[in-house]
Structure formats: structure tokens, C-alpha cells
Amino acid sequence: MSPARAARTHGIKLAIAFATLYIVWGSTYLAIRIGVQSDLPPALFGGLRLVPAGLILLGMARLRGTPLRVSRRDLKTTAVVGILLLCGGMYFTFLAEQYIPSGLAALVVALLPLWTAAAEWVSPDMERPGPLGLAGLVIGFCGLALLLWPRLTGLSGGSDELLGVGLQIVGTWLWTGGSVYSKRHPVRANAVVVTGYEMLIAGLVLLAWGTVLGEWPRMAAVNVTGFGALAYLILAAAVAFTAFVWALRNAPASRVMTYAFVNPVVAVFLGWLVLREPVDAWVFAGMTVIVAGVALATLAPTRPPRHAV
Numbered sequence: 001m002s003p004a005r006a007a008r009t010h011g012i013k014l015a016i017a018f019a020t021l022y023i024v025w026g027s028t029y030l031a032i033r034i035g036v037q038s039d040l041p042p043a044l045f046g047g048l049r050l051v052p053a054g055l056i057l058l059g060m061a062r063l064r065g066t067p068l069r070v071s072r073r074d075l076k077t078t079a080v081v082g083i084l085l086l087c088g089g090m091y092f093t094f095l096a097e098q099y100i101p102s103g104l105a106a107l108v109v110a111l112l113p114l115w116t117a118a119a120e121w122v123s124p125d126m127e128r129p130g131p132l133g134l135a136g137l138v139i140g141f142c143g144l145a146l147l148l149w150p151r152l153t154g155l156s157g158g159s160d161e162l163l164g165v166g167l168q169i170v171g172t173w174l175w176t177g178g179s180v181y182s183k184r185h186p187v188r189a190n191a192v193v194v195t196g197y198e199m200l201i202a203g204l205v206l207l208a209w210g211t212v213l214g215e216w217p218r219m220a221a222v223n224v225t226g227f228g229a230l231a232y233l234i235l236a237a238a239v240a241f242t243a244f245v246w247a248l249r250n251a252p253a254s255r256v257m258t259y260a261f262v263n264p265v266v267a268v269f270l271g272w273l274v275l276r277e278p279v280d281a282w283v284f285a286g287m288t289v290i291v292a293g294v295a296l297a298t299l300a301p302t303r304p305p306r307h308a309v
Helices: 003-037 042-063 072-096 102-109 112-122 131-153 159-184 191-212 216-221 224-250 259-275 281-299
Strands: none
Touching (some): 003 072, 003 224, 003 259, 042 072, 042 191, 042 216, 042 224, 072 102, 072 191, 102 131, 102 281, 112 131, 131 159, 131 281, 259 281
16 A cells, blocks of 8 residues: 555544544433433443443454453452442433433533543642643633533522532542542553453443342333433444544544543534534533633643652
């Protein structure tokens, strides 16, 4: 293959990978909303999504000849991170979207890079945001204030929406905890294998939690639309993560991380287009400010840790 043709092929693959990151990951909030509206119980919904997705990733790794065995240390880290990120962060998204539109949930989740940067800022042994990064933090959290203000004052939404936003914020804190823990305890195993085990462990925990909550009888009321949303989320988890890993290996990390401020815009648009979710001036203003803050915080250079470990 000629260098020019190879470059074109590589460019096409990059375009497909980024389109997958932007659109598929952005669309998962809509699929979750459709699922919970179809009476899928949150814990079982999350578990039935994660277990198959984890098995798919592990199967893909095995087909590629990647060893599935991980050390006891790596397995412990994987379990902790999976529970914090997925049982915590993702499950709380399922809970939150019982009360709030998918686009609003995505906008709150978009604050994740800001919470993570704030956690790193107060940690003496981690890289810290520089002046531009700190400006991004302030701007992004001002966007959150714009989303909360009409709900706190009664201008729009109500107590249910405020509860949903609160649940989603707690989920982002749990996700941040998992992200910081994973940085402090890096694993040596293959990324696809680790993610597969994270999904599998978290999925089994959620299935057990759903059983304790007595959610299984509710599955009888789920319609075809709900099961379609579940099937889409299983496939999306495997496809989007594969695209993410490939993009990290073939493009600058700063460019790959742009999904963090593109996904919420995609989610808001799809929620409006498919479910006619309202996009009022407060939501639009909050989205604009949050995306600007996340973009600035994500792309700004960082400062070294205050103290080495």
C-alpha cells in the first residue's frame, strides 16, 4: 500500500473512531432514559448491561491472543475501580434518569473532568491544573449553577428534577473517586481485559443488588422497546470502548479527550430530537458554559505534583 493510500486509510479509521466516541457514547444517555421509561429496574438494568458487555470485551481480548489472567493486586484494583465507576457512577445515572431528561443527566456527567481536576488539585502527589485549568473549573461549575438555579428557585422543573440532579452529582463523585483510585493504583494488565473484568464484577454486584431489592418481578412488565434499549447499551459499551482504546493508540490523548465536551451536546440534541426533551434557555446556557469550562480544563496544561510519592 502506498504511503498516500495508507494515510487516507488511517484518516478514515480515525474519523470512524471519533464518530463512534462522539455519537455512540453520547447516545447512551438517551438509551438509558428509554430503558427506565420502559420500566427496566435500575440495578438489574445496569447489571444486565454490564455482564454481557464485559464478557464481549474479554472474548475479544481472548480472540486476539491476549492473556486473561491478571495478578491478585490488579484484580483487587479492578474490583474497586469497577464498583466505584460502574456500580457507583453508572448506576446513579440509571437512578437519576428516572427523574430527569437524558440531556440534563449528560450535562451533569460532563462535569466529571472538573471534579477529577479538583480532586487532583487538593492532592499533593498528583498533577494539578494550572491557571487556565483553574479558570475552566470555575467556569464549568458556574454552568452547573445555571442548571440548578431554576430548580432551586422553582422557576422550572421541580423536586423530582432536583432529586435527579442530586443523584447524578453523587454519581459523578463516585466516578471521580474511582478515577483517582485508578491513577494511584495503576494496573499492568491489558486495558481491554481490565475493563472487561471491571464491567463483569460491577455487573454481578448490580445483579445481586437488584435481587436484594426484589427487582426481578418488574422485568415481566418490560416491553420490546426496553429490551431494545438494553441490547443497544450492551453493544455500545463494547464498540465505544474499543474505539476509545484504538483512538488513544493512534491520536493525541488531548484530542481523544474531546469526547468529554462533545458527548453532552450530542446527548442534549438526541434527547430533544427523539423524546422531545425540553431545552430551555437555562439548559442551553448551562450547556454552553459547562462545555466551555470542561474544554478549557481538559486542554489546559497541568502543573507537577507538590510532593513526589
